[in-house]
Amino acid sequence: MNPANRAKTLRIDRIACTGQGLCGELLPELIDLDEWGYPIVKDRSVPDHLRAHARRAAAACPLLALHLDADRT
């Protein structure tokens, strides 16, 4: 299957992330922010209807620390 159509999973690079918190602003459905602005992923798997939002959140991360991986299956 085309990787673009596969289910997506959120992954945060904890070393790169500096807690800028943009991802949580753009994808509050899946990402909470702790009191310092660091993300807490509530649900790693991205439902279809949130895919565009997830892509936007990954593109907005200034540290490129938020990744959207295509599932292997």
Added chain:
Amino acid sequence: MTTTLALTGSPLWYASRAGGTLALVLLTATVVLGIASGGRVVPRRIGRFEIGLLHRNLSLLTLVFLGMHVVTAVLDPFVRLSWAVSVVPFGASYRPLWLGLGTAALDLLLAVLVTSALRHRLGVRSWKAVHWLAYAAWPLALFHSAGTGTDTRLPLQLWLYAACLATVIAAVWWRLAKAGPGHVAGRLTAAVAATAVPVVLTAFLAAGPLQPGWSQRAALTPVVLIGGGR
């Protein structure tokens, strides 16, 4: 003399000046947003992502007006620039040094554009390294504008340049004031540059474009220019 200067010339010339001026204003706004978003401060009334998005969209708009500025400048029959002038700095027959600064700024911005589009493939470090060049592009564009612009003698244009300068300098100092410890070399460089650019620009304007005979002196090569060129 000052009142008649804008009354001759082709529509392309007007379009080029308007495009260049708008590009400078937009570039200023983009740079300020970039400075503001990099710091540790969290804005209260708008989201951080909104600053990021605005930064990105204004940068693209800058390039649109820049494209218009360059295309109309090259097409304009009066200065007879070649297309090469738009990407190869310092080769122009018209005000080579001052035009070349604009070309150099454009090249830097294009590098920033391309690396930004590919940032997920390049990784943060390489992308950021190139992105810093945008800070160099802004003063280059400002000196290009002051040195080559027909309108530099108009008070309104000068006020606009002063406003652009003041905004960026204020943003730099604000960011420095809010910065945490660390990055000492970076903060020092920023402070020195933020002090030097206004001083140098003022001295340059007073000695160059605002003196009579600038159009002759601006046509000279850099070497003659530094020697005073009379």
